[in-house]
Structures are given as C-alpha cells and as structure tokens.
Ligand SMILES: CC(C)(COP(=O)(O)OP(=O)(O)OC[C@H]1O[C@@H](n2cnc3c(N)ncnc32)[C@H](O[C@H]2O[C@H](COP(=O)(O)OP(=O)(O)OP(=O)(O)O)[C@@H](O)[C@H]2O)[C@@H]1O)[C@@H](O)C(=O)NCCC(=O)NCCS
C-alpha cells in the first residue's frame with residue numbers, strides 16, 4: 001500500500017516526501033559522523049556491545065516511511081489534540097518498526113520522538129516562512145498536547161532517572177522548544193563552520209557542546225550522576241579550546257566505554273540540529 005494518501009495533492013506530497021527524506025538524511029549523517037565518543041560510528045560501537053554501524057543504518061532506513069507518514073498527516077495542519085494523537089500513533093508504530101529492524105535493540109527511540117515532531121512542524125501551515133526557532137516552537141506546541149489515546153503506563157528508563165535525579169528528558173526538551181538545539185547545537189555548528197572547520201568537524205563540535213550540558217537520560221540510567229558529570233566536564237573542556245582533536249575524542253570514547261555510558265540523547269539532538277540547519281540553508 002502506498003504511504004502517500006491518494007487524496008494528497010502532488011505538491012503537498014512532494015514537500016512531505018522531501019522533509020521525510022531530510023529527516024532520514026539527518027539520522028544517517030549523525031550515524032556516519034566519525035569519530036564520536038561513546039556512540040556507534042564507522043570506527044566502533046562506542047559503549048554499545050549490541051550495536052554497530054550496519055545496525056544503525058538499518059534502523060535509520062526503516063524509519064523513512066514513519067517520517068513520510070508523519071509529514072503527510074501534518075502537512076498544512078496546525079498543532080491540535082487530534083493531530084498529536086495521530087502523530088503519536090504513527091511514532092509508536094515507528095518504534096515497533098525500529099525494534100523489528102534491529103531485533104529488539106533500542107537504537108532510535110529518542111530520534112523518532114524529536115525528528116517526528118520536527119518533521120511535522122516543518123510542514124505545518126503558517127503564513128510565514130519558518131525559521132528553525134519557529135519550527136521548534138510549533139513542535140513544542142504539538143508535543144504539549146497530551147498523548148491521551150495511545151499513551152502506555154510503562155515505567156521507562158527515562159521516567160526512572162527523571163524521578164531519581166530530578167531532571168528533564170526527551171519530553172521536556174521538546175515541550176520547551178528544543179533549547180539544546182536552538183541555543184547550542186545550531187550556533188556552535190555555524191560558528192565552527194565560520195572558523196573554517198570541515199562539515200564533519202563542525203558537527204562534532206555541536207555534538208560535544210550538547211554533551212557538555214545535556215541531562216542525557218541514557219547516561220544517567222546506565223552510569224548515574226557521577227558518569228554524567230565526568231562526561232560533561234571533559235566535553236566542556238574540549239569545547240572551551242575551540243579545537244577538538246582526534247586523540248582527545250578517542251580518549252573520551254575509551255573513558256565512556258569503561259563507564260559503559262553512551263550519549264544517545266545528545267546524538268538525537270545532533271540529528272535534529274542537522275535537520276533544521278539543512279532546511280534553513282536550503283532557503284539560501
Ligand atoms: C515522550 C517520549 C520521549 C517518551 O519517552 P520514554 O519515557 O519512553 O523514554 P525515555 O527513556 O525518556 O527516552 C527517550 C529517549 O530520548 C533520548 N534522550 C535521552 N535524554 C534526552 C534528553 N535530555 N533530551 C532529548 N533526548 C533525550 C534517548 O534516546 C537515545 O538513546 C537511546 C539508546 O539508549 P540506550 O541506553 O542504548 O537504550 P535503553 O533503551 O535506554 O536501554 P539500555 O541499553 O540502557 O538497557 C536511543 O533510543 C536514542 O535515540 C532516550 O532513550 C516519547 O518517546 C513518546 O512518548 N513517544 C510516543 C510516541 C509519540 O508521541 N511520538 C510523537 C512523535 S513521533
């Protein structure tokens with residue numbers, strides 16, 4: 001069955017397809033960025049002994065139809081309770097697709113959430129040409145409606161650490177308009193580019209800058225507060241020098257493997273940064 005509704009006009013369906021391709025490309029760009037500390041990349045599986053590059057690519061590609069369905073559902077809509085529930089249902093189905101593609105491994109749950117909302121917001125109706133902060137604002141509005149019909153009562157890893165350490169997680173990041181993307185990821189990516197760094201090096205700067213401050217519930221769940229503080233301290237030091245070298249990344253990677261922690265939330269927010277940056281750049 002075609003994912004694109006037969007009633008969707010051609011121009012709308014091509015915009016929806018374009019945005020969902022951009023979401024998928026952003027996921028793949030994050031996965032391919034090498035080296036990255038603690039995360040799966042072309043060199044190794046980071047702190048994950050159950051993941052590798054091929055698995056991450058398969059997971060990302062399995063999500064293409066999910067992003068297309070989200071974009072088709074959201075095109076020319078405005079945030080509403082009904083749409084929130086429709087997008088949530090598609091997102092949950094996407095999680096099942098991901099688990100099928102990975103044999104039950106959680107590779108991209110946070111990315112489905114963040115990029116799902118941002119993809120929807122990128123195709124909403126507005127009378128103005130949307131900038132990144134407008135897209136994040138609209139995504140936040142959509143996230144702020146309750147997921148009433150489909151919500152599960154499962155107590156997740158995020159729920160556990162949010163309660164234990166009194167921090168926000170992926171939900172709060174979205175509801176507050178993706179502050180780590182708007183105030184950290186995007187400006188650091190662009191500053192690094194202006195300084196003449198390569199695209200990959202600039203993305204690495206953005207990732208480290210996010211890692212330096214984010215309460216990443218993946219790190220907290222596996223390593224507690226001490227591990228999060230260690231990772232943040234090292235990432236902060238690297239970013240403060242404005243120059244990141246490969247040896248330092250490798251040493252942080254080794255440290256994170258020893259601690260058994262991975263910055264999965266920061267990786268998702270890097271993918272969100274790349275997605276929004278590319279949309280804004282395409283307007284010239
Ligand atoms: C509202 C939801 C986010 C609900 O999420 P839930 O409570 O079910 O899950 P959380 O545990 O809170 O995790 C969400 C994922 O978000 C990423 N993340 C973590 N911290 C942050 C942060 N501060 N800001 C933003 N994002 C964050 C992270 O995802 C990445 O890590 C995952 C891999 O981690 P790993 O440690 O390997 O795996 P675990 O499963 O934890 O197990 P162990 O290996 O440790 O045993 C990977 O998924 C990365 O993507 C968190 O995991 C939302 O999900 C929701 O309600 N969804 C329903 C559908 C919906 O409404 N969708 C709408 C839009 S499509």
Ligand SMILES: Nc1ncnc2[nH]cnc12
Pocket residue numbers: 030031038039040041046048051056107108111262263264265267268
């Ligand atoms: N590259 C990566 N490695 C591990 N977990 C991730 N979650 C999102 N991207 C990831």
